[in-house]
Amino acid sequence: MDSAIFSALLASRRSTRDFLPKAVPQDVIDAILTDAMTAPSWSNTRPYMVAVATGDVRDRISTELQRRWAIAGRALRGSWWDKVMFFLKRDGLPTSDYQVWRPYPKDVQPRSQKIGRDLYTHIGVARGDKVGRDEQWARNFDMFGAPVALFVFTHKGLPTYSVSDAGLFMQNLMLSAHARGLGTCAQGALAVWSDPVRKEFNVPKQYKLLCGIAMGYPSKDNVNSFRAERLPIADITIKNR
């Protein structure tokens, strides 16, 4: 295999944040999952499972996530009293299996701030435009219009390595989708509430929702031409003593 072609495939994969309303055939989904299963795995245990939501199931999950985000978002932006009521009523409180939101460590926080600034500048949302930011964030819960939402679960009994294995699986999946002309976006946002997914799928008790992935055919929307910065390898290479 030509390594230049492989490098070009890797470099051209970017998160897709606007999709066409065009269904993905089941045989294409199956081929992508089959490619994903070629990832290495801790002792070949493959301690992850995936729920593939399409059609009405996808729509019901999305509707519920959008409803909860509307409630949670209002409380987060609102007065202290709104926040108190939010905690008392509990409707919209996160039901995630993992702690999805936590403060970034100081050394990596600037990278996260930069990607946020760069993305919002690219799509024309001004600094301080909280409504514009909220609207973009809310699109997460419509899976950016993607016809397929994949929910990746990891086995509780192998905590670190199930998450690492799931990451390898997800990367293979996203590259395979890309090679077939589909777009994807890994979405931590889709793991904030796990019970709407469990309501639709028979998820074994020992599996925790790690992450979602939106998948479908990319639209020509400007958001899809965003190119996240790539750090030089020197930034992640540990030096000799």
Ligand SMILES: Cc1cc2nc3c(=O)[nH]c(=O)nc-3n(C[C@H](O)[C@H](O)[C@H](O)COP(=O)(O)O)c2cc1C
């Ligand atoms: C585990 C994980 C969770 C992510 N969650 C979200 C998300 O909730 N919403 C979103 O728009 N992008 C999300 N992303 C996409 C990242 O922002 C994106 O991968 C990063 O900025 C690099 O850009 P690229 O994918 O275009 O190379 C996530 C990526 C990963 C790996």
